[in-house]
Amino acid sequence: MSEPNKNQDLNAPNSASRRTFLKVMAGIGIGAVAVGLGRGAIQNIIPASVGVSGYPTLTLYKSTTGTPLQISDLTVNNPAAVIFSYPLQNEPNFILRLGDSSNNDVSLNPYKVQIPATGGTYTAPGGVGPYGSVIAYSAVCQHLGGTPPSIHYYPPGTTIPNHPGHSGSNNTGFINCILHGSTYDPFKGCSVVTIPTKSPLPSVVLAYDTTKQTFSVSSLVGPTIQGHTSNLTGGSPLPSSSSTEVTTIAV
């Protein structure tokens, strides 16, 4: 697992995306975040022991309206980074509604994911929601911690830049980090498609309440979030014990 990037140059390209994320979080009122600080800088300030004792179960709310996220709020194959913080502040995660090349929802089964860095495996959860197509992953690149908009989803039919061995448009959707070209397959548990990453993106465990038609998050599985020794430590708890807000970063 990569060590925290404690000496990160805040003028480096990947820092720009982190600063953008922090600014968005501050703008929607999620926590007293010091705007302009990078992820590495925050981890220098907050002792690794700070965090939470266990995974909270939180309902996903829209930052724009303060109401629970609904399936109609999610666009199939949306290239924009629709994200929420979990399990700590400033830990972005994608929520994706995945579809085929005609933008029809694709129902996602659990997937046995390989971790090239360790040789281990784990089972990533399948999709949830009325069509089984909604899925969530850490939005922190497992290589060196790139965050949206540097890392985001590329729908079918788009061209992935900085993608080793790939030319032309892709037939299925991928998540790619433009900083160094790591690519992940969100249809297969965000397993590794191209290096330099050696770890998949951690999966977020989502649930869908068919009565209330709401989404909730309850834990993560897979590798530890990049830059952490534990998913639950090394950052500040979220401000609410019942919800986390979903916002969108344009890419």
Ligand code: FES
């Ligand atoms: S930080 Fe994402 S590929 Fe290097």
